[in-house]
Amino acid sequence: MTTHWGRQEKREILEDLVVNPVAADIPTQDIDTAVNPEIAKDLPPLQPHYESLKVLAQGSQGIVSIALDKQLGRLVALKTMHRDLSKNPHEVKLFVAEAKITAQLDHPAIIPLYSLNSDAADSLHLAMKLVRGKTLREYLENIICNYRLQGIDKFDEHSSLFKRLGLFLKVCEAISYAHHSNVIHCDLKPENIMIGEFSEVFVMDWGIAKKLDHDGRAPATDSDNMISGTPRYLSPETMFGELLDVRSDIFSLGLILHEVVTLSFATAGDTPGSIMNQIKGGQLEPVQHAFGVEIAADLAAIIRTATAHAPDQRYQTVSALADDLNLFIQGREVQANPDNWFMKMVRVCHQHRVGVFISLLLLLTLSASLFALVIHQQLLSARTANFRSEIINAANSHCTSIATQIDRVALNIENLVSAAASQAAFLLDEKEENAVLADLLTYHDGEPEKIPEDLRDSLFYRQPTSLQYGLYKGAKDTPPAVLEHEIRILSRLLPYFKRSILVSAPGTVLHRETLPALQEQMLAEGMPMKSMFLGTRNGSYMVYPWRDNYRKPFDPRVRPWYLLARDAHRPVWGRPYVGADISAGLSLPCSQRITGADGAFYGVLAMDCTFNKITSLIRTAGPLANLAEEVALTDAAGQVIISSNSPFFGAAAEIEHLPEVEPEMPYFGSLQLRQTILNRKFGSLTQSEQGQDKIYSFAFLPTWNWYLIVKIDFKALANLQESQSRREPHALHAPE
Missing domain, CATH: 3.30.200.20 (Phosphorylase Kinase; domain 1)
Structure with a gap:
């Protein structure tokens, strides 16, 4: 009886979190x-x-x-x-x-x-x-101990501070999410923040968390009229037994930020009573570094705002606190300490220091007429060099922007594939069959068993497509009984396949209101993920969405995506290949081995991005998308994986006659250009092509061992910069 209860519970959890993709979203208000x-x-x-x-x-x-x-x-x-x-x-x-x-x-x-x-x-x-790591308290104590034993001069405290601020911002993200779900933590302290081995951050101990009512408030006391929490990190309104809101957590975050920055407590008391009296009276310690390091006035102002005694004088949301902290990290004006006119000028001068320097030199040339010609030539030369440097830096920033977007999309897809592979392994371990194969169709004698009722023409897939149904099929040597047994087990994954495609774009929010629009977008424009599918070691195959592409015999075990991930233990990316659904162009796969709890190999789960969709993404991404003559991804040898200038970009049925499973792609540029890019990994270079200067900006993507390369015409970018500089008085102008 006990074993049966455990299976039932796992089945209900699976149905709640996988089978119903809309219901799987966490209700933010309930x-x-x-x-x-x-x-x-x-x-x-x-x-x-x-x-x-x-x-x-x-x-x-x-x-x-x-x-x-x-x-x-x-x-x-x-x-x-x-x-x-x-x-x-x-x-x-x-x-x-x-x-x-x-x-x-x-x-x-x-x-x-x-x-x-x-x-x-x-x-x-x-x-x-199980998180392997240390608490924020232990992390800070290790830093303090090293500084005391070896001296702070032996370390780079500036870099250490910005790393600590990065960890703190991750805490802010978690608390902001909890507040959005109408929950306040009420016991935030360094001991309840865990830092993992890879700098991941976890907020723990939600034992005294409170749910906010419709007015965004919660009582400070429990049913016994008692307050709970750690005295050193309680807000004044908690101690006074007043109604609490998200600003109570913000006060606690401010106290933690004080420790992160100064390496000392915000309150100096030794007993709970003395600490609480200081907080009640608003008598916090000054923002001074424990080892005498100067703390920026903007950062100190952020701490004082977060720990203001009156809730109305604090940041009103955790996002506002995080935004101000990000502004400080970027060297920009913060809301907690607005610049006066002098500081505004200092920041402008710092941002345009090259232009200011040149302006001063020009003034000196007017007062030194005897050397005017020589100084003028020197200034013109320096100005030309600086302007050229700014042009190249703009191209490099554009390349970095694209690399960031690619990283977000790829990591999101990897996470979705890993999660689906884990759920497939769980289902295959449990071996619990579904009584009814809902929304899954197959073929009989090369013909679909039925035509889906919701079949519609799709501009993206370039063929009739069903969003309701998936498809399953077996290889020639797959026994029908084995196929039916495996598909009945794996059919519970179909709703997760549907949801994964819809949320494959980072930041996508899926709920009942957004579902119809996302489905229309999927058919008309497509998502980063085109389809999700899996193949078992026995040759069973399941794919979503349904398209009439599998009338011919199909064995998933010989496909590139299956062979690539069969012996890998993390998501792996393949090269563009000709898939069964060629109508939408070449496919770019990401696949993951399905491994059982005992290490058994069950098969491979994968998804396809269309070559066209990913190419369009990198072609239109970044601030200078309209100027990019070519955006490409290459492997470690310089062979093109994706390119906006590829003959396969925009191709549809014309790839149907390609004999290769993985078409041979060309090498990028000249041998000398490739060698320079592969050796330097990051940066920009210029070279003349048919009398015109071209900028090649590039960035190494270590996760995939690929290179991102962006080619921009120097003159076109210079014209754009010059046009912008006319609207910004302090910007550097192109030399005449």
């Missing part, structure tokens, strides 16, 4: 915090699922240990409530509320939860992702 005091009696037992291996830490509420997930063979963090507290309804409520709130906040900086269990003694256990 975070559920209701707790049944007798919940322990209704939870699945701990023992069949987890085995505790090693105690990591122990606190007032419970013990945190490393445990083994017996079903999936992974290590997890297991938070176990003290047995004597499990009889206390209030403590049980806090423990379960933490689990429910954390589970419903789906954000990369909030640790995902796996399950809530009980044992024979009705004690509660919370299984979550």
Whole structure:
């Protein structure tokens, strides 16, 4: 009976989070915090699922240990409530509320939860992702210890500060997301912020988090008229028992920012009473570095604004705090400390320091008439060099902008492919068949078993396409029974395939209101992801969306995307190839091996981007898109993968006659040009082509071991810069 209950729970979770893509979106206004005091009696037992291996830490509420997930063979963090507290309804409520709130906040900086269990003694256990790293408190103490032992002069505190500010901004993103979901944390402190091995940040311990009402407020006290939290990081309104809103968390963030910047506490008291009295009276420590390093006035103003005693004088949202901090990092004017006229001039002079310098030299030439000709020639030469440098820098910035957009799209696609592969592995491990093959069609004797009712002509796919149905098919040697068994297991992935394509563009928001528009966009313009599909080791094949492309025999195991990822253990990108759905042009695949919990190889899950869509993206991206004569991606040898000048860009049926599965692509430019780019990896260079100067800006993309190359005509860019400079009095003009 216990095993059956566990399977049922996993099936319901899968249906809620995968099968219904709209319902899978977390409701931002309805975070559920209701707790049944007798919940322990209704939870699945701990023992069949987890085995505790090693105690990591122990606190007032419970013990945190490393445990083994017996079903999936992974290590997890297991938070176990003290047995004597499990009889206390209030403590049980806090423990379960933490689990429910954390589970419903789906954000990369909030640790995902796996399950809530009980044992024979009705004690509660919370299984979550195991994060290897250290708390922000430990991170700051390590820095302080090194500075004290070796001296701060041995280190680059400026770089360290900006790295710490980057970590703090990730915390702000997580808290901003929680506030958007009408939840305030109420216990923000460095001890509740975890930094992973790869600088990922997690906000933990949501045990006393509060749900905001429709007015955006929550009581400071609980049902026993008591306040909860850490005295050193409580806001004044919490201590006074007033109604709280998001600005209470902003005050706590300000105290943490004070420590991140100064490496010292914002309050100097040694006892909870003295600390709380200082916060109540608004008597925080001055913003001074613990080791005497000068702190910028703008950064100090940001800290003082975030920690203002009156909520109305603080930042009103976490996003406003993060925006001001980003402005400071970029060297721009911050809202917390507006520039006076003198500082505005200083910033303008700094931004246009070359022009100011040249202007001063021009003034000196007027006063030194005997040397006017010599000085004039020197200034003209310097001005020409500086203007040329600005032109090249503008081209380089354009290349960097495109590289950033490519990185966002590719990482989003990799995440979607990895998630789908993990879910496919889970389904194949469980081997639970779906009773009905909803929205999946196949072929019988080379003919579709039926024509989808929603079939429509698509400008993007260039053929009739169904958004409701997917398709499955087996290879020639795939036994029909094996095909039906595997497809009945994997059919639960079809809704996730649909959702992945719709959200493959970074920043896409999918809910009931946006779904129709996104579907129309998918048919008319396409998404970065064209289709998602998988092939099993037995030759079973499933693909979405449905198009009539598979009348001929088809074996997924011989396709480039399958062979590329078969022995890989992370998402891998292939080269453009001729797919079964050639109507929309060449396909660019990203694929991931499907590996079971025991390491078994089940097959490969992949998606296709169309060559045309990705090429259009890089062709039109960046601030100088209209000036780019060519934008290309090449491999480490300089062979073109994607190019806006490729003969395959915009091609449709004409590639139907290509004999190769992966068409041979040309090398980019001349041998000398390729060697220079491959050796330098980043930067820009100019060369003359048919009497015209061309700028080649390039950036190495280490994730894929590819190179991004942008070719721009120097004169066209110079004309654009000159046109802009006429509208900006301090900008550098082209030399006459």
